[in-house]
Amino acid sequence: AQTVTQSQPEMSVQEAETVTLSCTYDTSESDYYLFWYKQPPSRQMILVIRQEAYKQQNATENRFSVNFQKAAKSFSLKISDSQLGDAAMYFCAYRTDPYGGATNKLIFGTGTLLAVQP
Amino acid sequence: DVKVTQSSRYLVKRTGEKVFLECVQDMDHENMFWYRQDPGLGLRLIYFSYDVKMKEKGDIPEGYSVSREKKERFSLILESASTNQTSMYLCASSAPYRDRGLYSPGYTFGSGTRLTVV
Numbered sequence: 001a002q003t004v005t006q007s008q009p010e011m012s013v014q015e016a017e018t019v020t021l022s023c024t025y026d027t028s029e030s031d032y033y034l035f036w037y038k039q040p041p042s043r044q045m046i047l048v049i050r051q052e053a054y055k056q057q058n059a060t061e062n063r064f065s066v067n068f069q070k071a072a073k074s075f076s077l078k079i080s081d082s083q084l085g086d087a088a089m090y091f092c093a094y095r096t097d098p099y100g101g102a103t104n105k106l107i108f109g110t111g112t113l114l115a116v117q118p
Numbered sequence: 119d120v121k122v123t124q125s126s127r128y129l130v131k132r133t134g135e136k137v138f139l140e141c142v143q144d145m146d147h148e149n150m151f152w153y154r155q156d157p158g159l160g161l162r163l164i165y166f167s168y169d170v171k172m173k174e175k176g177d178i179p180e181g182y183s184v185s186r187e188k189k190e191r192f193s194l195i196l197e198s199a200s201t202n203q204t205s206m207y208l209c210a211s212s213a214p215y216r217d218r219g220l221y222s223p224g225y226t227f228g229s230g231t232r233l234t235v236v
Binding site: 004006009035042043044045047050091105106107108109110111 | 212
């Protein structure tokens, strides 16, 4: 079974600095999707960034980028120029590529609570 | 612009009560999911449905059931609420796989129902 591990329960960063959140996963599959979701105090889960395993290029969305190491099964999130609005719980998640009818389940890590200091 | 709506933001119920958590999506998605979120445990899948009247157990289905009579609505039922079911419940929906180039594998989440069982 696939698992997702986030080893940092809490992180803190100064405003305008850069922070990296770690995520590792375990799977025997070759095709899959990885995600980072943000959950602010409003509780609304927001998709931050996603990575297709078949793509070698690391995904980037404005100040958010990932370091996807497929062989090491690592998927870290880098937030550059951190802002106060980035303070939230961040979840790493894995989903099987459903081509061929595989399950659609999204498997989550336990989350990292990010604090941004002014 | 709300696309997944959970009927209650906060709910307080008594032990032994039958509890219904409602979720409605307006994106015509085939797949719908119920997750439970607890501190330190992340999000855990309770049940999911990939079509009307279809349902599958997730990782923690015990004590829960679901109903999907219409495509847009997915209900989570606690047959006899217990204090260990006090938690945050998140509903989500996703599109089915059609073509890799067009596929959007992310989920859209509701804003959660915080249930307290006393």
